Amino acid sequence: MLHRYEDELEYWRGFLGSLQEGTASPRDLEKYQAFTNPDFELNSELAAELPLTKNEAELKVLDVGCGPISLLGNRCAERRLAITGVDPLADQYKAMLKGLGVTPSFELRRGFGEDLDRDFPHDHFDFVYSCNALDHSQTPHAAIRAMIRVAKPGAAIWVNVNRNEGINASYNGLHSWNFETLVDTIVLWNPAESHLFEEITEGLPFRWQVKDVETEKTFPQQIDIVIYKDAVDLSKMTRCEPGIYSALTGRGRFLTLWAPSDLDERYNFFVHGLSKDGSIVFNKSLRWYNKLRRRSTAIPTDRGIALLRFGQFDVDFEAGRPIYDNRWTGSLRIS
Numbered sequence: 001m002l003h004r005y006e007d008e009l010e011y012w013r014g015f016l017g018s019l020q021e022g023t024a025s026p027r028d029l030e031k032y033q034a035f036t037n038p039d040f041e042l043n044s045e046l047a048a049e050l051p052l053t054k055n056e057a058e059l060k061v062l063d064v065g066c067g068p069i070s071l072l073g074n075r076c077a078e079r080r081l082a083i084t085g086v087d088p089l090a091d092q093y094k095a096m097l098k099g100l101g102v103t104p105s106f107e108l109r110r111g112f113g114e115d116l117d118r119d120f121p122h123d124h125f126d127f128v129y130s131c132n133a134l135d136h137s138q139t140p141h142a143a144i145r146a147m148i149r150v151a152k153p154g155a156a157i158w159v160n161v162n163r164n165e166g167i168n169a170s171y172n173g174l175h176s177w178n179f180e181t182l183v184d185t186i187v188l189w190n191p192a193e194s195h196l197f198e199e200i201t202e203g204l205p206f207r208w209q210v211k212d213v214e215t216e217k218t219f220p221q222q223i224d225i226v227i228y229k230d231a232v233d234l235s236k237m238t239r240c241e242p243g244i245y246s247a248l249t250g251r252g253r254f255l256t257l258w259a260p261s262d263l264d265e266r267y268n269f270f271v272h273g274l275s276k277d278g279s280i281v282f283n284k285s286l287r288w289y290n291k292l293r294r295r296s297t298a299i300p301t302d303r304g305i306a307l308l309r310f311g312q313f314d315v316d317f318e319a320g321r322p323i324y325d326n327r328w329t330g331s332l333r334i335s
């Protein structure tokens with residue numbers, strides 16, 4: 001394992017040298033500007049995920065697998081971000097930076113993503129971030145769980161990884177995992193084991209989505225996943241037959257369905273978004289897995305949806321065309 005870290009250190013030694021000499025690419029000089037500028041603005045797409053109703057002048061932010069330079073800006077308009085960066089190689093990075101006469105503009109601490117929930121209080125950070133690091137970790141699913149635990153309720157957890165990094169790098173160095181998006185989920189896998197995203201976060205209060213990022217991608221294959229830690233209070237959910245609870249979660253961006261007892265898994269769910277005049281402007285179907293008990297699905301916010309209607313349905317193809325049979329329906333009004 002140590003030689004794998006040695007490769008990582010070797011890479012950063014060369015890269016930091018190129019930043020100092022100004023020979024790195026203009027994009028890298030811009031991206032790693034914290035190397036010379038301790039006061040730069042957080043990228044607007046990340047800024048949009050900071051808490052909305054926060055009056056405090058300083059937000060606590062965690063960067064997991066931060067490397068020697070956090071990519072997070074430490075300012076967002078009037079608010080300052082107190083960034084804590086955690087990396088197994090923090091001590092070596094600090095020594096490298098010192099050798100170059102550079103003081104990190106954030107708190108750089110030695111640690112593993114997997115141990116965050118032991119090293120920090122739970123419900124502590126206003127924003128938790130990780131870029132291009134969990135696909136270098138030993139157990140990314142444990143790191144994701146720990147990231148959720150140390151985030152405050154309501155906070156966003158942003159995970160950037162490269163698609164199928166293990167395969168791309170022939171499982172060399174620290175690259176022992178693949179993240180892959182499937183139709184309605186994400187899977188973390190390597191030849192020995194696999195974990196569906198729902199299983200990783202099972203039992204935790206969360207909704208998540210794969211972000212369509214507009215900022216130029218660092219790697220064409222990158223996946224950005226945002227998890228919202230917004231606990232759903234069952235007593236505030238809307239109940240409908242047959243024992244399904246529903247709520248709008250993730251700042252109104254998700255419909256979350258929860259069933260305390262088993263449903264018939266052979267029937268899928270449909271979700272329709274209706275405009276004020278009753279026309280269907282959004283249509284999605286979901287598989288239901290009893291072992292997960294809960295499904296969340298992203299709801300578009302730009303289509304004027306006034307009402308969500310959902311239920312389990314059956315399709316009969318025998319008549320030569322699909323005949324839909326809704327077993328039951330529930331609805332949720334969007335204010």
Ligand SMILES: C[S@@+](CC[C@H](N)C(=O)[O-])C[C@H]1O[C@@H](n2cnc3c(N)ncnc32)[C@H](O)[C@@H]1O
Pocket residue numbers: 008064065066067068069071086087088089111112113114130131132133134136137138139143174
């Ligand atoms: C490619 S670097 C990315 C650094 C930085 N986030 C960036 O995008 O420039 C990957 C980092 O992940 C760190 N890492 C490896 N295993 C880790 C783990 N289990 N938990 C947290 N970080 C880890 C490595 O030490 C390395 O600094």
